[in-house]
Amino acid sequence: MREDLSLLGDAALVVAIARWRQDALAEAYRRHGGAVYALARRVLAGRPGAEDVAQSVFTLLWDHPERFEPERGTLRSYLLTMAHRRAVDVVRLEERRRGREERATARAVAPYDLEHEVWDLAVASHVREALARLGEGERRVIELAYFSGYTYREVAALLGQPEGTVKSRIRSGLARLRAELADAGVGE
Amino acid sequence: MTLIGGDHDDMRDLVAAYALDAVDDAERDAVERHVETCPRCRAELTGHQETAALLAFSGGQAPAEVWDRIAGAIGAPGAAPPALRFVAAGRGQRRRRWLAAAAAAATGAVAAAVALLGLTVSHQSARIDDLAAAAGNQALLRQAVGAALRPGARNLSLTSPAGAVLGDVVLGAEGGGYVIADGFRGLPSDRTYQLWAIVDGQPVSLGLLGPRPTVLVFHPAPGATELAVTAEHSGGALRPSGAPVASASI
Numbered sequence: 046m047r048e049d050l051s052l053l054g055d056a057a058l059v060v061a062i063a064r065w066r067q068d069a070l071a072e073a074y075r076r077h078g079g080a081v082y083a084l085a086r087r088v089l090a091g092r093p094g095a096e097d098v099a100q101s102v103f104t105l106l107w108d109h110p111e112r113f114e115p116e117r118g119t120l121r122s123y124l125l126t127m128a129h130r131r132a133v134d135v136v137r138l139e140e141r142r143r144g145r146e147e148r149a150t151a152r153a154v155a156p157y158d159l160e161h162e163v164w165d166l167a168v169a170s171h172v173r174e175a176l177a178r179l180g181e182g183e184r185r186v187i188e189l190a191y192f193s194g195y196t197y198r199e200v201a202a203l204l205g206q207p208e209g210t211v212k213s214r215i216r217s218g219l220a221r222l223r224a225e226l227a228d229a230g231v232g233e
Numbered sequence: 234m235t236l237i238g239g240d241h242d243d244m245r246d247l248v249a250a251y252a253l254d255a256v257d258d259a260e261r262d263a264v265e266r267h268v269e270t271c272p273r274c275r276a277e278l279t280g281h282q283e284t285a286a287l288l289a290f291s292g293g294q295a296p297a298e299v300w301d302r303i304a305g306a307i308g309a310p311g312a313a314p315p316a317l318r319f320v321a322a323g324r325g326q327r328r329r330r331w332l333a334a335a336a337a338a339a340t341g342a343v344a345a346a347v348a349l350l351g352l353t354v355s356h357q358s359a360r361i362d363d364l365a366a367a368a369g370n371q372a373l374l375r376q377a378v379g380a381a382l383r384p385g386a387r388n389l390s391l392t393s394p395a396g397a398v399l400g401d402v403v404l405g406a407e408g409g410g411y412v413i414a415d416g417f418r419g420l421p422s423d424r425t426y427q428l429w430a431i432v433d434g435q436p437v438s439l440g441l442l443g444p445r446p447t448v449l450v451f452h453p454a455p456g457a458t459e460l461a462v463t464a465e466h467s468g469g470a471l472r473p474s475g476a477p478v479a480s481a482s483i
Contacts, residue, residue: 067307074303078295080286087289096299103303118279122286129289133254172287190255191285197250198257209246216249216281223284231287 055120063110070107077121078103081128088132088194092139098131133194168231175225183218186211248274252281377403377411377448389481391416391462399479400446402460410453414446417479420464427465429473430457441469458483 050058050072061069078099085098102124106113113123176184189200197215201208244267250256251264268275380386385406390398391414400414417426426442428451437454442462461477463470 067304070303070307071300074295074300078299080289082296082299084289096296096302099296099299100302100306104306107303107307117275118282119286122283125286125289126282129285130254168287176288187253187288190250190253191288195255196257197255200255212243212246212250215253215255216246219249219252219281219284222288223280226284226287 056115059106059110059113059115059120062106070103073106073120073124074103077124080121081124084125085128085132087192088129089135090193092135094135095132098128098135101131102127129191136194171226171229171231175222175229178225179218179221183214183221186214187218187222190215244271245274245277248278249281252278252285377413377450380405380407380409380411387483389460389483391460391479391481393479394476399462402481404453404483408452410451412442412446412449412451414442414449414462417442417446417462420444423467425465425467425469426478427463427469427473429461429463429477430454431459431461432456436461436473438469438471441465 050061050069053061053069053072055073055076058069058073062073081102082095082099085095089095089098105127106124113120117123176187179187185204186197186200189195189203190197195203197211198208200206201211204211244264247256247260248264248268251261256264264278268278380403387404389402389404391400391402391412392398397416399416400412403411403413405411412428414426420426422444425444426446428439428442428449429436430439430453431437432454433456437457439451439454439460442449444467459480459482461473461480463473463475463477465474
């Protein structure tokens with residue numbers, strides 16, 4: 046007697062994963078694997094390793110489902126957070142190895158081509174609009190930090206802005222995005 | 234680190250940068266320490282991470298070949314589940330608490346908060362499946378851990394008179410019981426461990442565990458107040474011949 050996994054919420058799905066149900070992990074992968082893989086590819090920007098990142102995120106969920114804490118956010122955001130961190134770690138490790146000299150040229154900012162990688166058209170357009178409304182300053186620091194994997198210090202150096210300004214722009218930009226998206230009915 | 238006024242605003246900015254992984258290793262540690270003790274920053278971090286997840290939503294299909302690699306990695310022989318480690322290391326506590334939270338989030342109520350112990354199997358059928366052949370059987374281990382995590386399960390430690398934990402007992406909500414005996418010293422082949430239930434002060438044999446117990450499934454005796462393990466001759470004994478080497482109160 047097995048419940049239909051596709052009807053389960055994410056939190057219940059993780060409970061099933063904790064009981065070693067591979068089909069539950071497969072369902073989680075079906076729901077979120079595409080986003081996880083796409084984010085890894087985007088941050089890695091042409092470097093190999095997106096498959097490894099996606100694999101490690103889901104095997105971590107399998108080995109340590111208890112690390113996902115439902116009261117601290119959605120499963121999707123948890124998985125994307127893990128994937129992002131791992132991808133950023135790969136980028137930084139590689140750059141440390143290659144030396145700092147080449148880095149400015151090595152890390153081109155990936156174009157923000159939402160249209161080509163659309164998971165949900167409605168959400169995509171809301172996100173694009175919200176980003177557009179941010180204003181150049183906030184949008185730029187968020188894109189460089191999140192999609193290109195720079196630290197806020199590196200972003201500050203790249204843009205010739207004070208570190209404190211970059212940091213507070215990240216916070217205010219994220220807060221504004223969040224409010225915009227909530228107004229549009231996306232997110233909470 | 235005390236954070237007041239402007240310092241705390243710095244920390245809030247850092248929390249936002251952390252949500253985008255835009256901090257160095259030392260700052261990462263500092264933020265992680267801080268959010269453990271600051272509910273406001275923790276809530277803010279959750280919000281930032283959810284927002285970042287929306288930015289990252291683009292995706293399309295999950296690639297099938299990546300799933301094949303994941304399935305290979307988790308199902309591969311030799312890729313042992315961390316179950317024994319987790320049970321032995323006592324990490325079950327956190328996991329069970331977490332499961333209760335997850336179940337609550339999933340159903341809107343703490344699921345099956347208390348289920349009565351499933352000690353309903355008749356005395357006659359009480360027995361231990363001889364699973365010596367299944368030594369190292371990962372499927373069984375997973376089953377045992379799965380039963381331990383299910384709401385209503387009871388998880389006990391088998392401890393020696395000196396207080397050492399020699400194994401874990403899972404009394405499943407559905408009536409089955411498991412012994413995960415990872416700390417018992419091996420016996421000579423003409424000896425065996427034997428599992429007993431204490432019912433009304435009397436020992437009732439639940440069966441033999443073999444000289445090198447690993448993971449065993451058994452059917453608990455109704456009314457048992459204690460479980461005990463003794464070392465006996467290989468055929469087993471009608472009554473315990475000596476003091477238990479390990480026991481657990483139910």
